[in-house]
Amino acid sequence: MKSVLFVASEGLPFIKSGGLADVVGSLPEILNNKGNDVRVVLPLYLKIAKNNRDGFERIATYPIDMGIIHTIATVYKTVSGNVTYYFIEHQGYFERDGLYGYADDGERFAFYQKAVLEMLPHVDFWPDIMHCHDWHTGMIGALCKIHYGYDERYTRIKHVYTIHNLAFQGNYSKDILGSCFGLSDEFYYNGYMRFHDGVSFLKTGLMTCDKITTVSDTYSKEILTRAYGENMEGVLESRKGDLVGIVNGINVFEWNTKTDPLLAKNFDKRNPFSGKLENKRALQQELGLDQDDDVLMIGLVSRLTWQKGINLILERIEEIMEMRVQFVILGTGEADIEAGLRYMADRNRNKMSYIQDYNEALAHRIYASCDLFLMPSLFEPCGIGQLIAMHYGSLPLVRETGGLKDTVQPYNEYTKEGTGFSFTNFSSQELINTLYYAAHVFYDDKKSWRMLVKNALSVDVSWELSADRYIEVYNSL
16 A cells, blocks of 8 residues: 655646646545555635635644745645545635636745645655646655755655646746745756756656656657657656656546436447437537437537647638538637637537537536547647547547547448547648548448447546556555
8 A cells, every 4th residue: 555645736626727637636536446545735726715615624824934935824624535635725826716827826836835745744644655746746856855855754755747748847937946945056057957048847847756657658658759848858768767658547437428417318338329319419409509310410628729739620610511510619718719619600500509618517418419529639648538528429539649549549441440530640631531531430331330439438448447557656666
């Protein structure tokens, strides 16, 4: 058994802005089911405070002194399922409308990391391993060694660092070393934390951890290249012996077609087709689309950014709308993408619906209703959408990158194998060609389509196998 503290900037069931929250909200429970003691610490954001703080147990208030930061932190505790959660409160830093994107993010997450380390004696939990996630927690390994090198309780802790998206790095001026961490410029000049002309939280995490994981095997190889390395490929190459790719899973208790209360009709993999049809009919009615049982319904639930390949869709949206399809899109993102989708949805109200929002309940209904699910990403470290789509009997159409390549087996019309459709190059032509092919199978080869749906529903997208691989990483330390 290992004791592990997950340190992250977001996590379900309390707060989410991206896939990181899904991992932090699902993996600890499975690891605990396997006999470990895994706990989670998060910032106490405004949304969490409003919805939950009154029900939390207040543990302690303690001072945080580091550089120019002279303030206090309060730690709260609760239990959800079989997982203990801690929350670091600082109203000035965290009780804001958003999670990220503020001018003082470096200072906010410097405070958070110090507060997590100072929390340990107050909660009397000294983990074997601190499992840190993304740039917001990248300095913890260094702080353990530098600020607490005299204390064996800290120095005995091993560090695992998971990259969920290498594009977000926490890069700041070197002045942040002194101002927010109380460290000398020595750590900039010796290259320990330096990245270009500044300091990188993410690079520091990569250089100071014992093991690096990322969220799919293909992505672990892609990030060693210039095309995907986000200028960190040299750093990662130096640590590739400690780099492991472990694909994400999903919470199959929450995402369960047999019990999901958000669906119009529940169904299972033994006979999914009547259930999916009832859900399609209900979604068509809800969104004002034509009632058509036989139309190919395409779904997309995503952040609407260039990285997600939405620009490829917009390049071909006129052509897509000329096909016999219905297109349902849920998400927010870049203003020009949102505007383009709104314009096309207004022009094609009977066959396209764009919901400029993120609505968890509607997302469940889209996954259950659509026949095809689009994820034409430029890069995708793992991806959650394609896993949910397969688990809900919707065939993913993806670009072969990162976790999309690892988890979606493209249809082979000769062997009749596959769980979806894929294309290789980041090209709108390849996207539309693959969409035409998927539509051909849907309309002209119903037997193969139904077989593909059953194949997709049979894929194990749970955390079970991946959790075993994380336990292997922990045990190796």
